[in-house]
Each structure stands twice: as structure tokens, then as C-alpha cells.
Amino acid sequence: MLRLPLPPLLILVGVALAFGSSGCRKPPAATQTAPANVTVAKPVMKRLAEWDEFTGRLSAVASVDVRARVSGYLQSTHFTEGRDVKQGDLLFVIDPRRYEAELARATAELNKAKASFELATAEAARAGKLLLTQAISIEESEVKAKSRIGTEASLAAAQAQVDQAKLDLEWCRVTAPISGRIGRKVVTEGNLITGGPSGATVLTTIVQLDPIYCYFDVDERSALKYRELARTGKRESALYQSIRAQMGLANQEGFPHEGTIDFVDNEISATTGSIKSRGIFSNPGRLMSPGFFARIRIPGSGDYDAALIRDTAVGSDQGRAFVYVIGADGKATQRTIAVGPMEQGLRIVREGLGADDRVVINGLMAVRAGAVVNVEETTMQPAVKTAAATPSR
The missing domain is CATH 2.40.30.170 (Efflux pump adaptor protein, beta barrel domain)
Structure with a gap:
């Protein structure tokens, strides 16, 4: 049987009835969400400085390069590398025989100068007495006096040579100039080292x-x-x-x-x-x-009164830090705050919080401004760090 197409009017009537029936349906009732469960704590109030x-x-x-003051062959070492030493401890000994001989020679010269000075002193005194009786001339008396002055100068020079020889001999024993920890010995025994005010050999270092x-x-x-x-x-x-x-x-x-x-x-x-x-x-x-x-x-600042809260309780909205504070009616309020650095595991809040404010520290993502929440109160403590799992090998 041949089926004829429906007239356009019947099609329009069918469409209208379909829309009308759908418009008469009642919308589903809105579902009511249960209040979020959150944990709150009051800030820790503390006077501090950032x-x-x-x-x-x-x-x-203090750090000292221990150098040789006299030249010679290094004879012995008297310390343990890397250990503590005290000021005055013996560190090195330089072969002292050359300087002992020099001290002996300088001592002999000193004794010779002493004898010359004593003789010149006696002759000058005798010449003074003879001059009183005019037994010698004034010129001869002056020569004796000047000779005494010359021998006195020679005696002082000989004494200076002895002092220098004693000092050189003393410097053959290199001691610690300060107390501290000594380094390694740069020069080993048997090597020729150079001393003096410039270009002296570095033997080791000591740091306090x-x-x-x-x-x-x-x-x-x-x-x-x-x-x-x-x-x-x-x-x-x-x-x-x-x-x-x-x-x-x-x-x-x-x-x-x-x-x-x-x-x-x-x-x-x-x-x-x-x-x-x-x-x-x-x-x-x-x-x-x-x-x-x-x-x-x-x-980094003067002392001031600050509130300390968990860092995880702080949210950010377009660069502004905020927290959620729960009022007496159980409703959440978004509070803008000024934060500072961390202090003993808690975030410093410079402005925006008081001692009695109840700050949301857990369940922050479920809170909305003006919403009623179920509150569980606790004390403000730093968040516990969870140890990272060690991968198995």
C-alpha cells in the first residue's frame, strides 16, 4: 500500500504538543548538601622579631703560615698533622750546629771586647790621676779617655752579635705562634729550607x-x-x-x-x-x-605582637593571602591577612587575626564564605611532615 506523507499542519501540531508536555513537568527538587567538617584552632600569640x-x-x-726564620737543613718534626697544638709547642727543629758555632764565636768576641774595655777604663782612670799632678799632658789624657769610649762601643757591638747569635739558635726550634689546628707539613726532614724576612719557606699552617x-x-x-x-x-x-x-x-x-x-x-x-x-x-x-x-x-625587624598559624591554613586569592575564620554562628568568613616568614614551623601573621579567632586549619578546600560548617577544635601546632617513601631497589 502506498503511504502518503503527513500534511505539514499535522507535523507542526505534533511538535507543539511535545514541547507543551515537556514544559508541564516539574523541576527536580534541589538537593541539600551537608555542612563540611573542618578543624579549627586559635592562633598562637607571641611577641617576636622577624x-x-x-x-x-x-x-x-686567626690563621698563620709557619715559616722558617733561619736557613738550614730540617732536622726533625714534632707534631701530628691535623691535630690541635698549643701556643709555644715545638713543631720543627732546624740543624742548629752552624748557629751554635756562630754563638761560640760571638761569645769569644764579646769576651775580647770586655777585656779591651776594662783595660781602656783602667788606663783612662790612671791618666786622670796623672793629669792632676801634671805628670802627663792634657792631650795624652784625652787620648786615653777617647780610647775607653771606643772600646765601650766595641763591647756593645760584640754584645749585639751575641744576642743575634742566641736568637738565631733559638729560631732553630720552630714553635707554634698560636693555639689551633695544624695542617700538613709542607717540607719533610732533610730538605734545605730558607729563612729570613722575605722568601722564607712555609713549613705548615695553623688555624684557630x-x-x-x-x-x-x-x-x-x-x-x-x-x-x-x-x-x-x-x-x-x-x-x-x-x-x-x-x-x-x-x-x-x-x-x-x-x-x-x-x-x-x-x-x-x-x-x-x-x-x-x-x-x-x-x-x-x-x-x-x-x-x-x-x-x-x-x-630583620623590631619586636612586635604577632599571630602564628599553620602555613597550610593560608589561601591565596589573586596574590592576597587569606584564611577562613569560623564565627560563633558556625559560619565561615574569609579574612584577608598580612603574612610574614616562618617561625618555629608556623607562619607569622602580621595583621588580620586576633587571639580569639578560630582559624580553619583542616578542610580548607570544602569551605565557602558564608557557609555553615561542623567544627572540631584543636590547638595550633605545626603540621607534621610525612617522610618521603624510600624507593625499593
Whole structure:
């Protein structure tokens, strides 16, 4: 049977009925979401000063190149390399026989000069008595007196030679000029070494380890900030007195070493745009050595009252830090805050929080401003760090 197409009017009526029936349906009822479960804690209120961190290198307070003062063959060594020595300890002995002979010769010359001086003194005294009786002429008496003065000068020269010979003999025994840790011996026994004021042979080095310096560079902006704080009376300046400093090594957590800043250079480097500064720290165990990398921090502000919260409680909205605060009605309010650096595992909040504010520290992603939440209260503690899993080999 041949089927004829439906008239266009019937098609339009069918479409209208379809839309009408769908429009009469009621929309589904809106589902109500349960309040989010969050953990809140009150900030830790503390009066503190912020710290500025820098990097530096450790350096010895005193470092000495031990050099020979006299020339000769190195005879013996009397220290253990890499160990501590005390000032005055014997380190090396240079063959002293040449200098013993020189001392003996100078002593003989001194005795000869003493005899000549004593003879000239006696003759001058006798000539003085004879002059009173006019037994000798004035000219002869003056010759005797001048001869005595000449022998006295010779005696002083001979004494100086003896003193120098004794000093050279003493310098054959090379002793530690300072207390500290000694390095390796650069020259071994049997070698000829050169002494003297210039070009003397370096035998070893000694560095003083307790206390120890930490040198670091402070950028120009920070230096200007510190001077402004000093000008306004908010913080003392290291330019005029020692200030507190803390230091930590590369393998240490935090800054366990306490010290002071005892030196600030007198100009900003035109090359680096920074100023050289120095901290001094005790090193009783002598575990810190010159050349180690170190982290150092100094007070970067005056003392003020701050709130401390978990860093994970802080959110960011277009560069502005905020937290969620739960009111007495259980509703969440977004609060803009001004944050500072970390302090003992907690984030410093300079402005925006009070001691009684309940800050969301867990469940932050489920909170919306104005929403009611279920609250569980706890105390503000640093977030526990989870150890990274060790891959199996």
C-alpha cells in the first residue's frame, strides 16, 4: 500500500504538543548538601622579631703560615698533622750546629771586647790621676779617655752579635705562634729550607677554630632597612654594637648556633651591591672548619605582637593571602591577612587575626564564605611532615 506523507499542519501540531508536555513537568527538587567538617584552632600569640636569612662561609679567627726564620737543613718534626697544638709547642727543629758555632764565636768576641774595655777604663782612670799632678799632658789624657769610649762601643757591638747569635739558635726550634689546628707539613726532614724576612719557606699552617667567623654579604636594600630601624629606635644597629645572630650548617635543621655580629664593613661594594658583614660563633667541639658553607640569620625587624598559624591554613586569592575564620554562628568568613616568614614551623601573621579567632586549619578546600560548617577544635601546632617513601631497589 502506498503511504502518503503527513500534511505539514499535522507535523507542526505534533511538535507543539511535545514541547507543551515537556514544559508541564516539574523541576527536580534541589538537593541539600551537608555542612563540611573542618578543624579549627586559635592562633598562637607571641611577641617576636622577624629574621632575615643570608648565606656565608666560615673563616678562621686567626690563621698563620709557619715559616722558617733561619736557613738550614730540617732536622726533625714534632707534631701530628691535623691535630690541635698549643701556643709555644715545638713543631720543627732546624740543624742548629752552624748557629751554635756562630754563638761560640760571638761569645769569644764579646769576651775580647770586655777585656779591651776594662783595660781602656783602667788606663783612662790612671791618666786622670796623672793629669792632676801634671805628670802627663792634657792631650795624652784625652787620648786615653777617647780610647775607653771606643772600646765601650766595641763591647756593645760584640754584645749585639751575641744576642743575634742566641736568637738565631733559638729560631732553630720552630714553635707554634698560636693555639689551633695544624695542617700538613709542607717540607719533610732533610730538605734545605730558607729563612729570613722575605722568601722564607712555609713549613705548615695553623688555624684557630674556637671561636670561628662567618662572613656574609648583606644586600643594599636590607642594609638601608636596618639603618632606618636603628634611626627610628626599633632595632639596634650592628654599626655601633654587637647584635644577636644565629647560624646553621648545610646538614643542620634550623639555626642551632648562637652568636653575634661583630663587624660591618665601611662601604658597599660597587661590584656586588652588597656590604660585607661578619658573625662570630663559639665552636667548642671544633666540628666547624673554615670554608664550610653556612646559613646565618639576624633580626630583620623590631619586636612586635604577632599571630602564628599553620602555613597550610593560608589561601591565596589573586596574590592576597587569606584564611577562613569560623564565627560563633558556625559560619565561615574569609579574612584577608598580612603574612610574614616562618617561625618555629608556623607562619607569622602580621595583621588580620586576633587571639580569639578560630582559624580553619583542616578542610580548607570544602569551605565557602558564608557557609555553615561542623567544627572540631584543636590547638595550633605545626603540621607534621610525612617522610618521603624510600624507593625499593
